[in-house]
Amino acid sequence: MAHRTILKQQELKSKANWVRKQTLEMCVMAHSGHIASSFSCTDILVALYYGGILQFDPANPHWEKRDRFIMSKGHGGVALYPILADLGFFPKDELRNFCQPGGVLGVHPERSIPGIETVTGSLGHGLGIAAGLALSAKLDGREFMTVVMLGDGECYEGSVWEAAMFAGSHALNNLVAVIDRNGLCVTDFTENFLQLEPFEEKWRSFGWDVTNIDGHSFREVLATFKGFRSRTSTKPLMIIARTVKGKGVSFMEGQANWHTQIPASEQLEKARMELNRKAGLAGRC
Amino acid sequence: MRDAFLDELYNIACRDRRVILLSDDLGAPSLDKFRRDLHHQYFNVGIAEQGMVSLAAGLALGGKVVFAYGIAPFLTLRCLEQIKIGMCSMNLPVTILGVGAGYAYDNAGLTHHAVEDISIMNILSGMTILSPSDNVMVTAFAQIAYTSPGPKYIRFDREKFPLIYDENKSDFSAGLAVLREGRDITIVATGIMVHQALKVADELSKHAVDAGVIDLYRIKPLNEALLMEAVAKTRRVVTMEENFLSGGIGSIIASLLADRGETVRLRRFGVPDKYLSQGGGREELHRLSGLDVASVTENTLRWLGK
Numbered sequence: 001m002a003h004r005t006i007l008k009q010q011e012l013k014s015k016a017n018w019v020r021k022q023t024l025e026m027c028v029m030a031h032s033g034h035i036a037s038s039f040s041c042t043d044i045l046v047a048l049y050y051g052g053i054l055q056f057d058p059a060n061p062h063w064e065k066r067d068r069f070i071m072s073k074g075h076g077g078v079a080l081y082p083i084l085a086d087l088g089f090f091p092k093d094e095l096r097n098f099c100q101p102g103g104v105l106g107v108h109p110e111r112s113i114p115g116i117e118t119v120t121g122s123l124g125h126g127l128g129i130a131a132g133l134a135l136s137a138k139l140d141g142r143e144f145m146t147v148v149m150l151g152d153g154e155c156y157e158g159s160v161w162e163a164a165m166f167a168g169s170h171a172l173n174n175l176v177a178v179i180d181r182n183g184l185c186v187t188d189f190t191e192n193f194l195q196l197e198p199f200e201e202k203w204r205s206f207g208w209d210v211t212n213i214d215g216h217s218f219r220e221v222l223a224t225f226k227g228f229r230s231r232t233s234t235k236p237l238m239i240i241a242r243t244v245k246g247k248g249v250s251f252m253e254g255q256a257n258w259h260t261q262i263p264a265s266e267q268l269e270k271a272r273m274e275l276n277r278k279a280g281l282a283g284r285c
Numbered sequence: 286m287r288d289a290f291l292d293e294l295y296n297i298a299c300r301d302r303r304v305i306l307l308s309d310d311l312g313a314p315s316l317d318k319f320r321r322d323l324h325h326q327y328f329n330v331g332i333a334e335q336g337m338v339s340l341a342a343g344l345a346l347g348g349k350v351v352f353a354y355g356i357a358p359f360l361t362l363r364c365l366e367q368i369k370i371g372m373c374s375m376n377l378p379v380t381i382l383g384v385g386a387g388y389a390y391d392n393a394g395l396t397h398h399a400v401e402d403i404s405i406m407n408i409l410s411g412m413t414i415l416s417p418s419d420n421v422m423v424t425a426f427a428q429i430a431y432t433s434p435g436p437k438y439i440r441f442d443r444e445k446f447p448l449i450y451d452e453n454k455s456d457f458s459a460g461l462a463v464l465r466e467g468r469d470i471t472i473v474a475t476g477i478m479v480h481q482a483l484k485v486a487d488e489l490s491k492h493a494v495d496a497g498v499i500d501l502y503r504i505k506p507l508n509e510a511l512l513m514e515a516v517a518k519t520r521r522v523v524t525m526e527e528n529f530l531s532g533g534i535g536s537i538i539a540s541l542l543a544d545r546g547e548t549v550r551l552r553r554f555g556v557p558d559k560y561l562s563q564g565g566g567r568e569e570l571h572r573l574s575g576l577d578v579a580s581v582t583e584n585t586l587r588w589l590g591k
Contacts, residue, residue: 068346111375118346119374122366128336129371132343139305139325140348159367162336170328 004087006052009218014279015086016046020248021275022082022095027262030099033107036246036258038079040182040215041149044241045076047221049083053228054147058088061114067144068117068133072126073151073180077109080116089115124157126150127177131167134175134236145229147176152196153185161206168207171234176225177208179238180215182245186259203238215241249274287354287384287441289420291315293427294352298326304431305344307337309355311384316354334364341379342371350378350431356390357383357399357440361406372436373409380430380437386416386476387527387556388574389443391567395560399440403475404532406438407505413437414504418479421450422502425457442477449479449500460503463515467497470521470589473512475501475534478525478554481571481578485525488582492591496523501534509541521550523585527576530555552588554581 007015019042027033048054048069057063071077078098085092090104090113097103104113108121118129130148137144154160167175181199183189190196200210209231213220224239231237246252249263249271263271291306295318298304306319306327319327330337334355341351353360360383361368372379383402390397406414413435417423423441430437449464464479465486474482479500486496499515501507516522516538524535535553542549556574563569571577575584 118342119370122370124335125339125367125370128339128367129343129346132340132345133347134343135328135340136344136347136349139302142347159335159339162331162333163339166330166333166336166340 007050012043012046012050012218015050016043017248017275017278019046019079019082021279023078024271024275026078026081026095026098028268029096031262032099033078033262034075034259035078035262036252036255037073037076037151037182039247039249039252040243040245041073041076041180042079042247043216043218044149044178044180044221044243045079045083047218047225048147049087051218051222051225053222053225055144056115058084058115061089065144068130068146070117070120070126070130070146070148071109072120072123072130072148073154074108074120074123076149076151076180077120078107080109081105084113084115123151123154124159127160127167128163130175130177131163131172134167134172135170137174138172143229145174145176147178149178149180152179152181152183152190152199155179155196156194164203164206164208167236172236173231173234175236176228177236177238179240180243181240182243184245184254184256188256199240203240207235208238209233209235210238210240212240212242215243216247248278286417286420286423286443286446287313287382288315290382290423290427290439290441291319293424294431295319295323297427297431298323301350302326303348303350305349305351307341307351307353309334309337309359311355313354334359335367338364338367338379338381339371342367342375342377345377345379346375352380352382352430354382355384356397357385357402358397361399361402361438365405368436369409373411376411376435378434380439382439382441384441384443386440386442388567388570389477391570392564394562398561400527400529400556402438402440403504403526403528403534404536407532407537409436411435412505415439416475416502416504417441418476418500418502419446419449421448421452421454422457425455428455429457440476444477446477446480457502459511460501460506460508461511461515462500462502463497464500465496465498467519468495469519470494470523470585471497471499471516471519472523472525473499473501473516473534473538474525475504476527478527478576481576481581482525484578485581485585488578489585492586494586494589494591504534504537507537507541512538512541513545513547516549520548521589522552523581524551524553524555525576525581526555528555529558531558552585554584
């Protein structure tokens with residue numbers, strides 16, 4: 001496995017801003033994709049891949065010892081593509097083929113994409129698959145960690161709780177789940193129509209350790225994952241990451257109507273301007 | 286039938302720790318051995334079929350060869366999307382062992398009847414469907430399921446059937462077997478209906494109709510060439526299945542004939558478009574569905590104009 005530089009916090013901010021810019025332009029080009037949902041989890045993804053958390057080898061996506069990352073919140077997968085391309089899982093040119101004929105990158109990730117472990121897009125599948133991977137590692141004494149990202153609305157799916165119950169009962173402490181708790185579904189805020197709270201208590205009652213962090217704070221994300229491979233707890237770990245849907249573009253942030261919308265004209269220019277300004281503040285990437 | 290399979294699977298699992306058996310809290314005498322001797326290869330996941338299939342997919346992604354055991358209608362309908370996404374879309378080595386083919390759970394009522402599973406599993410890309418008719422075959426299916434890649438569904442009956450195949454037979458790669466040659470018509474049946482078909486053929490012979498019988502034990506992928514060769518001899522085909530007519534083996538064969546442009550007369554017997562929750566056991570359900578030997582015989586003769 002090739003040596004990789006671990007980015008410092010300021011560099012992580014720059015990288016995250018670059019990922020948001022790429023995500024925006026890909027979705028605008030294709031007129032497709034979930035920009036706001038991708039923006040809310042971008043910082044966490046950047047921390048995982050550039051902050052020295054996940055172990056992987058872009059030159060060998062099937063490296064046996066790699067950690068497994070599952071984007072159960074498949075509609076946020078567009079944020080993952082620039083990261084995988086940048087790291088060398090596939091050529092950066094492929095980003096231009098997003099949703100194009102002959103391209104492998106679609107709105108939701110599939111296993112044919114180097115660096116993607118399982119197809120997602122329909123919600124509620126990833127945690128169960130992650131639990132199976134974690135169990136397989138336990139059974140064979142393998143040391144890889146399995147990290148899975150879920151959306152908060154995804155947790156309405158009953159299948160999530162079947163997986164949660166199994167993981168808690170079977171002490172899968174090599175399993176880490178991160179919930180992108182942006183508080184918004186497609187049409188409304190979660191707590192307006194079907195309350196997820198008290199959320200932490202639900203996960204604790206299913207046998208998980210739970211921590212609650214600011215999902216846009218690299219310091220908190222990195223600190224939470226520090227030592228995650230050698231936890232003494234026997235429980236799987238749930239990280240509820242408070243995030244903002246549409247983070248990074250002011251008129252998208254926390255707004256209910258940006259799940260599938262693609263900005264155009266003046267709004268697009270405003271989005272670009274804001275991300276470019278942030279790039280200027282964060283330094284070139 | 287399921288115990289014969291699980292006994293063979295136990296032998297395989299003893300030799301290969303990649304083999305994992307999951308159950309949604311459905312028991313079996315053969316499972317006691319798994320629980321006792323192979324507790325790292327057996328998991329009761331509780332009454333959670335969606336969770337079970339996703340777990341199976343994850344285990345398979347981690348290098349395991351997985352078998353998921355439960356009652357057929359629950360393990361096919363309830364977790365259909367998990368089967369599609371977790372098993373079929375990624376071509377993973379997971380086998381669903383569905384107990385209770387057709388009306389096998391008879392008096393348990395419509396919730397326990399697996400009369401859609403052939404239709405639904407057949408639609409899934411990459412799925413292999415095995416429908417055993419005796420214990421010799423079912424034992425061989427354990428090896429087939431273990432060694433062949435990709436997702437599989439095996440539809441088990443609950444009754445004890447007389448043996449059809451020689452005890453030493455282990456090659457079931459053809460996908461179908463011609464049990465009886467016939468000059469006049471060919472009956473293609475699956476599962477319990479193979480045994481019914483043999484009785485129907487006996488009854489038809491009393492009316493001077495010489496009926497051949499084919500055991501279609503691998504519904505998907507269909508051995509189209511062999512099936513066409515077998516039905517070409519009579520060009521009059523009767524199908525018998527304990528599954529809805531819509532999408533079952535009769536429909537599958539009708540599609541094949543249409544696609545091939547073949548002029549073959551086809552009469553399908555299966556479950557009509559109705560949920561039946563009638564007491565009286567499986568025989569009564571067969572009678573109500575027109576699947577009993579007398580009804581199939583009479584209707585076949587009428588179809589032949591006799």
